[in-house]
Amino acid sequence: MLELDKFIEWIHSSLLYLIGLDWVVSLIEYVLIGVAFLSLYAVLALILIYVERKICAFFQCRLGPTRVGPWGLFQSIADMVKILLKEIIRIDKTDQLIFKVAPFIVIIGSFCTFGALQFGRGLHGVDFNVGLFYMLAISSLGVVGILLAGWASNNKYTLIGAMRSGAQLVSYELSAGISLLTMVIISGSLNLTDIIEGQANAWYIFQAPLPALIAFVIYLIAGHAETNRGPFDLPEAESELTAGYHTEYSGIQFGFFYLAEYLNMFIIAAIAATVFLGGWQPFHINADWAASFNGIMDCIPTWAWFFGKVFALIFLSLWVRWTFPRLRIDQLLKLEWKILMPISLVNLLLMAVWVLIF
Amino acid sequence: MENLEKIILSLAPDAKIEENTQRFTATIAPEKLRKVAEGLKAKGFDYLMCLTGMDYKDSLGVIYHIAPSNDEANVIVLKTSTPDRETPNLPTVSDLWEIAYFYEREVYDFYGIIFTNHPDMRRLFLREDWKGFPFRKDYDANPALNPIPEKVPSVESFENVPTYSIDKDGKLVKKEYPLFSKDEYVVNFGPQHPSTHGVLHLRISLEGEIIKHIDPHFGYIHRGVEKMCESMTYPQMLYLTERLDYLCGTMNRHALCACIEKAAGIEVPARAQYVRTIIDELTRIASHLIGWACMCNDMGSITAFIYGMRDREKIMDIYEETAGGRLMVNYYVIGGLAADIHPNFQNRVKEFIPYMRKMIKEYHVLFTGNPIAYGRMKNIGILSKEKAVALGVTGPSGRASGWACDVRKIEPYAAYDKVNFEEVLHQEGGTFDRYMIRLEEIEQSLRIIEQLIDNIPDGDFKAKVPAIVKIPAGEYYQRVENARGDFSIYINSTGDKNPYRVKFRSPCLSLITALCPLCDKEKIADLIMISGSMDYVIPCVDR
Numbered sequence: 001m002l003e004l005d006k007f008i009e010w011i012h013s014s015l016l017y018l019i020g021l022d023w024v025v026s027l028i029e030y031v032l033i034g035v036a037f038l039s040l041y042a043v044l045a046l047i048l049i050y051v052e053r054k055i056c057a058f059f060q061c062r063l064g065p066t067r068v069g070p071w072g073l074f075q076s077i078a079d080m081v082k083i084l085l086k087e088i089i090r091i092d093k094t095d096q097l098i099f100k101v102a103p104f105i106v107i108i109g110s111f112c113t114f115g116a117l118q119f120g121r122g123l124h125g126v127d128f129n130v131g132l133f134y135m136l137a138i139s140s141l142g143v144v145g146i147l148l149a150g151w152a153s154n155n156k157y158t159l160i161g162a163m164r165s166g167a168q169l170v171s172y173e174l175s176a177g178i179s180l181l182t183m184v185i186i187s188g189s190l191n192l193t194d195i196i197e198g199q200a201n202a203w204y205i206f207q208a209p210l211p212a213l214i215a216f217v218i219y220l221i222a223g224h225a226e227t228n229r230g231p232f233d234l235p236e237a238e239s240e241l242t243a244g245y246h247t248e249y250s251g252i253q254f255g256f257f258y259l260a261e262y263l264n265m266f267i268i269a270a271i272a273a274t275v276f277l278g279g280w281q282p283f284h285i286n287a288d289w290a291a292s293f294n295g296i297m298d299c300i301p302t303w304a305w306f307f308g309k310v311f312a313l314i315f316l317s318l319w320v321r322w323t324f325p326r327l328r329i330d331q332l333l334k335l336e337w338k339i340l341m342p343i344s345l346v347n348l349l350l351m352a353v354w355v356l357i358f
Numbered sequence: 359m360e361n362l363e364k365i366i367l368s369l370a371p372d373a374k375i376e377e378n379t380q381r382f383t384a385t386i387a388p389e390k391l392r393k394v395a396e397g398l399k400a401k402g403f404d405y406l407m408c409l410t411g412m413d414y415k416d417s418l419g420v421i422y423h424i425a426p427s428n429d430e431a432n433v434i435v436l437k438t439s440t441p442d443r444e445t446p447n448l449p450t451v452s453d454l455w456e457i458a459y460f461y462e463r464e465v466y467d468f469y470g471i472i473f474t475n476h477p478d479m480r481r482l483f484l485r486e487d488w489k490g491f492p493f494r495k496d497y498d499a500n501p502a503l504n505p506i507p508e509k510v511p512s513v514e515s516f517e518n519v520p521t522y523s524i525d526k527d528g529k530l531v532k533k534e535y536p537l538f539s540k541d542e543y544v545v546n547f548g549p550q551h552p553s554t555h556g557v558l559h560l561r562i563s564l565e566g567e568i569i570k571h572i573d574p575h576f577g578y579i580h581r582g583v584e585k586m587c588e589s590m591t592y593p594q595m596l597y598l599t600e601r602l603d604y605l606c607g608t609m610n611r612h613a614l615c616a617c618i619e620k621a622a623g624i625e626v627p628a629r630a631q632y633v634r635t636i637i638d639e640l641t642r643i644a645s646h647l648i649g650w651a652c653m654c655n656d657m658g659s660i661t662a663f664i665y666g667m668r669d670r671e672k673i674m675d676i677y678e679e680t681a682g683g684r685l686m687v688n689y690y691v692i693g694g695l696a697a698d699i700h701p702n703f704q705n706r707v708k709e710f711i712p713y714m715r716k717m718i719k720e721y722h723v724l725f726t727g728n729p730i731a732y733g734r735m736k737n738i739g740i741l742s743k744e745k746a747v748a749l750g751v752t753g754p755s756g757r758a759s760g761w762a763c764d765v766r767k768i769e770p771y772a773a774y775d776k777v778n779f780e781e782v783l784h785q786e787g788g789t790f791d792r793y794m795i796r797l798e799e800i801e802q803s804l805r806i807i808e809q810l811i812d813n814i815p816d817g818d819f820k821a822k823v824p825a826i827v828k829i830p831a832g833e834y835y836q837r838v839e840n841a842r843g844d845f846s847i848y849i850n851s852t853g854d855k856n857p858y859r860v861k862f863r864s865p866c867l868s869l870i871t872a873l874c875p876l877c878d879k880e881k882i883a884d885l886i887m888i889s890g891s892m893d894y895v896i897p898c899v900d901r
Contacts, residue, residue: 160882
């Protein structure tokens with residue numbers, strides 16, 4: 001009853017009824033969807049920033065924001081207003097064009113993934129037949145922006161940060177990709193709708209417990225590394241490189257990097273939830289005796305399932321971030337190339353055998 | 359003492375041995391200096407404790423405090439001087455004791471004494487284009503001579519390193535060479551940087567992530583404390599000591615108090631001695647907690663940083679209750695304490711001891727046992743014992759290399775001879791040892807406090823001290839173990855109400871000098887971690 005797909009259908013049919021012209025309706029709907037995604041993007045960022053500050057505070061025996069609004073709820077809104085009002089300092093001796101374009105590349109890279117994400121039953125922008133591939137491809141575009149930002153700033157620290165970032169993202173993209181590929185074997189499709197539908201009775205992580213669990217852990221590690229957050233925050237490494245690739249950015253240009261970092265965390269968690277934990281599918285037990293249990297689970301709206309899973313994974317990511325110290329660059333690359341990568345390749349084989357046998 | 363006399367006389371028969379001094383003192387002619395220094399080094403005197411520049415008005419001189427690293431109580435004080443005030447020069451000893459490399463640059467900076475054959479005769483603290491040598495008694499402090507420059511010259515313009523040598527005709531010859539070649543990738547690390555623990559400026563030549571060479575620049579917050587002391591009375595000087603190494607303020611103040619008390623023959627009541635020992639150990643815990651916390655922060659673990667700061671807060675609260683101050687406690691005065699302890703002091707300290715023990719366990723769970731942390735610290739930045747002695751790396755960092763250099767054991771002061779505690783020693787000298795030794799020393803400090811807290815004797819907290827403190831003419835040298843190492847104070851008095859010359863031996867300077875050999879061929883991330891494990895404080899260097 002709380003599902004939103006009915007609501008969307010209602011908007012569509014009432015628009016058709018009011019206007020009557022197919023192409024005008026489509027046009028209006030495109031604009032509406034665009035606005036909806038943009039506001040979702042902004043609101044999610046605000047929520048994530050607040051959540052991170054609160055959770056981090058509790059890990060560190062602090063209270064976090066308490067002054068602005070009840071429990072400091074409006075803190076991130078105040079921060080947003082501040083960052084919008086801040087002056088953008090023009091830096092001399094930078095490559096002006098690339099310097100200005102870089103934050104947009106980073107944010108576009110992360111924003112475009114929203115188009116294919118499925119937030120609930122019938123709640124998605126585009127249903128690609130290669131949706132998973134699209135998301136992998138578009139979300140790794142961000143590294144180009146980071147490299148350009150580091151290079152264009154004409155600063156030695158940013159350059160080191162950007163180079164670290166390049167090495168890190170390119171490496172970890174591999175095992176993230178392979179572990180998703182492992183799951184594609186079991187789903188048999190790259191289409192996100194198919195992938196989610198395939199988990200109606202049991203999430204993939206339960207369908208092939210061993211290889212799926214390995215792939216899940218590897219994806220979480222690699223995905224966490226792709227978001228550039230501790231213990232993989234080498235590109236920023238505030239105690240080493242002051243702020244890494246975005247040292248020279250100010251105002252909303254810096255805000256874009258900041259926003260993209262938080263949303264990337266959301267995107268990685270969303271992909272993990274979609275591929276391993278059934279996306280918006282409720283938790284079902286595939287047995288006759290559990291029919292009533294499944295019925296109860298179905299009462300929770302699908303979008304709540306999706307966001308619940310995503311935020312659980314985000315909490316995990318925050319937990320890791322606020323516990324571990326930072327890796328060194330050689331340890332980082334060793335972890336990927338000597339440990340994660342071989343394991344995920346073997347795991348891929350294991351999954352193929354598993355699917356063949358069971 | 360007689361033994362030392364024999365050694366010196368065998369090396370330089372015409373050496374003048376001074377009578378009635380606190381420590382064995384010999385004056386030698388500058389021509390003999392090299393021979394005596396080499397002889398002493400060969401006889402096992404491998405620790406150059408302190409090198410002090412002096413202006414005797416008629417001549418400029420240097421005082422060397424030298425001791426064998428395995429028997430530090432046997433300090434030899436060597437003095438030499440040159441009457442030349444235009445181009446005074448003395449032979450270098452930086453090839454014998456590595457730490458002299460920086461000490462001699464400091465003396466050159468302040469007294470203008472040129473050390474011949476020293477590889478790098480740049481100034482250490484002041485800008486290269488500074489006119490005059492400020493610690494000389496005839497220095498002209500007129501601001502018109504050294505105006506604030508409208509445009510600060512670039513660092514690169516000062517990177518021609520001069521060296522001096524004496525040619526066959528006895529003339530001083532100057533040579534220059536560039537510090538970095540033109541195609542090196544040199545990064546300015548500091549003075550504004552989150553992990554330099556103050557305003558330290560390192561010029562680092564990089565090859566990708568790998569460090570090729572480090573050149574430290576000091577002096578961004580140099581206040582000339584030693585020079586200021588020369589125009590102050592003894593009680594006034596006390597307030598400057600806490601501002602050197604602000605994390606072990608009470609210990610630095612203890613050093614100066616003890617030095618003046620010994621010189622003036624003031625008997626400090628036992629109550630004051632006990633309380634001083636307890637407060638010093640609390641400061642050591644607080645300082646080690648910050649050292650631990652900052653090191654974790656340098657390695658990217660901000661949560662651990664907050665944990666350390668949280669527990670240090672408890673100590674600050676204890677201070678606040680008893681002394682009123684938190685960071686600058688200002689509690690010791692000449693002759694004892696400024697006020698008696700708060701009635702609540704003992705209870706609060708006793709509550710703190712079990713709490714801290716519990717927290718140390720938590721630290722080990724959170725950070726020591728963490729595979730990333732261990733993997734990063736293991737086998738990185740290894741400082742051998744020989745190197746530690748040569749560079750004068752004392753304190754926890756020196757003990758991590760296996761050098762038993764704890765002044766509390768070597769020359770016990772206050773109530774340290776009445777307590778049982780272990781001098782924690784590690785052998786490998788790696789970053790992990792330096793990390794662990796701080797947590798283990800906290801444990802030992804807790805032990806010391808535990809033994810003393812219930813046995814604070816009754817009685818006065820302060821001895822009777824004349825309104826104007828004067829100390830008899832002579833030279834005094836007092837060592838204490840602060841949280842970073844051997845902090846010593848040298849006072850040269852003429853019997854007046856203010857000293858003729860004061861020198862603070864900073865343990866942090868040698869910790870920074872050790873960075874350069876330790877970080878060779880390591881990565882930037884390791885530099886941050888190693889400097890965190892050294893736990894230096896810049897105001898201690900920039901006195």
